Amino acid sequence: MEYLDVEQAVAAPGLRLVLTAGVPGPWGEAAKAIFSWKGLDYLAVRQEGGGENIALRAWTGQDSAPVAIFEQQPPVSHWLDLLHLAERLAPGKPLLPDAAAGRADAQGLSAMIAGVDGFGWLRRLQMLAPAMSMAEPPAPIARMAAKYGWSPSAAEAATDKLQDISALLDGRLASQASSGSPYFVGDSVTAVDFYWANFAAMVKPLPADVNPMPDYMRSIYESGSAEVMALLTPRLEAHRDLMYRDHIALPLDF
The missing domain is CATH 3.40.30.10 (Glutaredoxin)
Known part of the structure; x- marks a missing residue:
């Protein structure tokens, strides 16, 4: 880019x-x-x-x-x-529903992914832990850790919170599938779907041929316990793949 x-x-x-x-x-x-x-x-x-x-x-x-x-x-x-x-x-292609209840639903689920103490925030706390455990963390890492309120206790608590969010999102997709929709909210794509597709990379990035991210970053994203890797359930992974097939262009360019 x-x-x-x-x-x-x-x-x-x-x-x-x-x-x-x-x-x-x-x-x-x-x-x-x-x-x-x-x-x-x-x-x-x-x-x-x-x-x-x-x-x-x-x-x-x-x-x-x-x-x-x-x-x-x-x-x-x-x-x-x-x-x-x-x-x-671009109001002609909305990613938030018109009805207040739908908007609240879409924005609330999006916050669980992209917001403070959401999926991305918590995963970032985990990723910062190795460098922040050093006697003198690198300055760029220390600056980032300060923005996220990193502490050993916050990083330790992240896994349980991530599991709760993963279960919530997986359950929502299961409920939606029973109504015939592959999306998180309603019958069409919303912002929630875009956020999840992109933040899922923090557990399992897309392959290198479509996501040529630096090796060091891929290693960090794929690091974690078995509990962390299990956050990307088969249903959540299938949703991510649907989004890149139908709505997000590949290969990624950054």
């Missing part, structure tokens, strides 16, 4: 999406998949994972990715704000 530097992006028109360069981070990949499915063109802007990203902080008020900036509107970096921006820019 071709990236603009922050300095170039500030003056560029239209929709700009700040992404961690060279790696398929789940929050960024989910944003890309949603924008692409909606037909929204964007300019990719480089963020260095774990770096200080001083120019990015000066522009957007923070140093993480993803961040979306549309024209002269304020930057948005929270996963839900990114989703709502996509909904506003």
Whole structure:
């Protein structure tokens, strides 16, 4: 993927999406998949994972990715704000139901995947544990750990919470299948489906021929106990595969 530097992006028109360069981070990949499915063109802007990203902080008020900036509107970096921006820019292909109950359902399940203390957050706590157990953790790791509120006790508690989320999602798909739907909410694809498809990589990434992620990152994603590997149930894995077959382009480009 071709990236603009922050300095170039500030003056560029239209929709700009700040992404961690060279790696398929789940929050960024989910944003890309949603924008692409909606037909929204964007300019990719480089963020260095774990770096200080001083120019990015000066522009957007923070140093993480993803961040979306549309024209002269304020930057948005929270996963839900990114989703709502996509909904506003491309309302003809909605990923949230119209009815309030359906919207609450879709946003609530999405939060269990992409939100604070959700699937991605908890998996990140686990992944940080080896480096944070060192006498002097690398500075980029320490910066990331601070953002996630990492502690030994938080990392230890993550497995039980992840199992609860996995069971919830698996149960929802089972219930939906009994009604004839392969999706998490209703009869059509929603944001929940896009979030799960991308965050499932934190347990089992897609093969290298369609996801050419760095070897070190693949090793980290695939690390974990048997309990962690079991989070991706056959039903959840089948849903992920359906999404990449029908809704998300391959190979991944980052």
